[in-house]
Amino acid sequence: MRYLPKSPSERQAMLAAVGAHSADDLFACIPAQYRLHRPLNLPGPLSEAEIVAWFRARAAENSLGFTSFLGAGVYNHLRSVVTDTILQRGEFLTSYTPYQAEISQGTLQAIFEFQTLICELTGQEVANASMWDGSTATTEAVLMAERLTRRHRVVVARTLHPEYRHVLATYARNLGIAIEEIDYTESGQLDAEALAAAVNDETAAVVVQSPNFFGAMERVSELAGMAHARKALLIVAITEAVSLGAVRPPAEADIVAMETQSFGMAPSFGGPYAGVIATREQFVRQMPGRLAGQTTDSAGRRGFVLTLATREQHIRREKATSNICTNQALCALAATVHLCLLGKEGLRELAEQNLAKSRFAAAELARVPGVRVPFSAPYFNEFVVELPRSVRIVNDALLREKIIGPLPIGPWYPELTKRGLVCVTETTPRSEIERFAAALRCALAQPI
Amino acid sequence: MYPTDFRYTKEHEWVKVSGGTATVGITDHAQHELGDVVFVELPKAGAQVTAGQSLGTIESVKAVSEIYSPVSGEVIEVNPVLASAPEKVNEDPHGAAWLIKVKLANAAELPALLDAAAYEKFIAESEKGNLV
Amino acid sequence: MSDAIKKAGRHVTQNEGLIFEKSAPGKRGFELPPLDVPATDARAALGEEYAREAVEGFPEVSEIEVMRHFTRLSTWNYSIDLGMYPLGSCTMKYNPRVNEFVARLDGIATEHPFQPQAVSRGCLEIMRTLQNCLLEITGMDACTLEPSAGAQGELTGLLMIRAYLENKGNPRRKVLIPDSAHGTNPATAAISGYEVENIRSDANGQIDVAALKEQVGDDVAALMITNPSTLGVFEPRIGEIAGILHERGALLYMDGANMNALAGISRPGDFGVDVMHVNLHKTFSQPHGGGGPGAGPVLVKKILEPFLPVPVLVEKNGQPILEMHRQTSIGRVRAFCGNFGVLVRALAYMLAYGPGIRQATEDAVLNANYIRRRLEDVYELPYKSASMHEVVFSDARQKRNGVNTMDIAKRLIDYGFHPYTTAFPLIVPGALMIEPTESESKEECDLFVDAMRSIAEEAAATPELVKTAPHTTRVGRLDEVAAARKPILRWKP
16 A cells, blocks of 8 residues: 555564564454444545546536636635645645644744734734634634633624624534624624623623624724723624725624635635634633744744644643634635735735625616615625525526526525625626626516 | 741741831742742732732742742732842842731731741741652 | 844845735736726715725735735745654545645536536536445445534534434433543534533553443433544444443544544444544545645435435435435535635545555554564554554653653754644643655655654753754744733734
8 A cells, every 4th residue: 555654574573573473463462242343335545546536526516617706705716826835735735733833933923923924914913823714713702702701701793794793603502602793784794782781791702793784884983982982892803804905804803703714725625714702802812723923042043833733622621711622724814825926916906806896886786677686784805695586596597597596595594585686706707797797687577 | 036026827928027016028939939930910909819819920930939928918018129120029028028018907816927947947848758 | 023034034035024024006917808888976976975995004015026025925834745744643644636626627616506406417416436445445325515624513513412312202311421532623622512521541542341331321412533543443332332322322423533544444433423523535535735725525325314414415316416405404514615725626636545445544544554574673553452543652752851752852853854743632641643644755764763763862862952842944833822921813004
């Protein structure tokens, strides 16, 4: 077997050296009734070419050749081949967590750069080395707020991504954290008045997303004031990190929980991505996740180490800030490389292209009879459309044209059954947007 | 070696009483076991502490230790230098690196604590035990 | 930091600064294709309230500078591609490159988790095949591929235990965890709302069964074990342990971090485990990537199947589909269905082996035992029970000269190896925890043994050399105390 570097004679020699007659002797420590006496019933073994063929066959059963207008927390963006080239260097790909700093300076310096970039993007003072994804980063931010305020209620916008809210509810249920959801107004934004009424002296945090699940910008500054008036913290979740190229960062937030998938990570059917938490320096000791810090060696040379480790599970065990151990380091590296390639000007230009494409699409779709764009709040690259009939049925027709149409949001918002979420990024050619509008016009013209 | 006007706990805290005020710190033995102290987490003035219960933590790079209060009462002062200079705990654990001052609620708690001689004996015996 | 900070040397590739220090206005690393729709002014589109000026402090560098920067950084890292990582319970094995290739295929990397299931049949088949392989390897009944890492798998498992017990009328209060357990176990128990109670190990480093009998009361929900343990030793009384728990209505959780000792040889489902996780970034070859990503699929017995997190992969008319709702589910532990790219790589690994995975396990255990045999005369072996895929020594002998496990580990770097796991498990003071994995040849094992034997000699004859190691790295031992006292966590202009 090509992954095993032993010849049969070497195995024999080693077995002899340990005093075993056969490999079976090595497992004498397992009681006989628990030892398998049959080979496992598993597919394979396959050669390299057969493995490739198997996965190509699976790829052919997916959406190759389709044009997608999906966003909702996972975004199609351009990725440079340079990112992948760097990620595939064995020294990054196959290296371990940088606990032994002297031989992990590459990883540690890259993490330090990632932390810096995230701070610049989000307007916060410190950032960690990554969380599993945006949804768990948001949940961990809530737990962090609970520790900081010693309060046990959170007020959550209904415009926070439904799956993020579901994760938060799953974690919160066992920790005695009460969640109250606040609805949205006809602009598509959170109902600020209802929020102000709901925040009280038991509130640990207010949780909002901006741009929100409908694609609409939330009024972060105003919401921060409402939270802070009752000494609650403001947590802002961001699912579309590219928005920060054109949108004011949530500097008034106490904690930012962001998904960085848009920076160099392929959609890959849901993961792996990289979440991150960024916050104020004064909260750093309650922040979960690894942190890379700058220091020197005895000769005064600059180097980097994992620091403030007493927050983490391997030292603090049941009193740790989180149970996280393995994070998303390589994905965070992808984000770091991607952001360095884009740079200041590239990120701004990228964000502006997204603004342009989505506005063009919204105008094209709004021209289709029966279609409207119901929410009035400013948006980045996603917006909600309302159709005169079931989004699902329309999508079936679009699928036949190899178009993956608006994401129906009725399943999460039962009051919005004929509405769908449309995302358009710099990767969607104008011709495809026009084809989408034409196909939609056609589908709606069909008798029901 | 250990100040005779202090009393000690088996968790390696010391307390010095003057009038109705108790000053609390950790012993030289404790700081030596911890190694370089990087952070001290203490209660705020006005908080209540209870004898035998945790009042905060002390961190080194690789370890965290609870600090158990030798006495009960209200915290009236917290040492301000430790936030910016936690290394003082290593340098002067019995003096400049006192942790908190407490308004003593119950002087009857004191006799149960060890005096300097008993504490030194306690350390010597536990170290012997460790050399198995 | 003061001006006294020096660079690492004169050599340009050893001297690489931060990317921000190479930045200058006007440089670009990536250009976008031209816009094919009318341009929009951000201010006009978003309004004054939301528009941003620019991301100040962001680097401006060219493509070649980015390539050189990260290439140079990479050369400062150790990696599996370079040599052995003898890290205990980490299972640092070879990361096959075909796995990287297939994960990047168009039609695999490009798929959106919300796209209609009708055009995701390939992804669903990948998930179904992987699930079936994991069920066969572990001998369990049902599976979720959703958890993002081992720790999240532990959380998922404990939440399912809680739901199961709640369904029976009482979630109970405590989880028992051995003092030898990985830190994520108690941390996870705390996040699932359970109290942690330690169960001690006996003189052989195994679960103290007498203590267990006393501690498993009506308020104990589960015992979390690692089997083989973090000492690399199989719990011979595991059947009895499972029996005690089940008798009292409690469940057995197994941390599957050490599956590299069992795959193809023994199945946790056969020895009484009710729920467990596996680490795809350990046993199943997902690259560590400097700290992640990984995945922690959870396998359960039938009794826990109703509580699986959503979405649940089920079969309908012979086709795999994702069921988004399940009344009895614990909920959701992350958005979307999991670290799919990691699942792809793990499946590619399994397809390469087929039933031959048994050979990998045999080689892993053989390597660990070989190393044990060749080092047990120079390093103290605190527990004499048979080792499986890892062996734990202690620094007791070297300590007599003031040399501890950390020092030995740092000196190992000078010999070209990554250190083993130091100071864990906690039940062995001064531990040296060594797991070679099956990826190491006899030659590599011999080189490792030679290095360790040489260091033992140095510890006796020239201990200062070991205590001040490493001597051959780009930077020496770094000041972790200063880093923790006055943390500098970002670059500032």
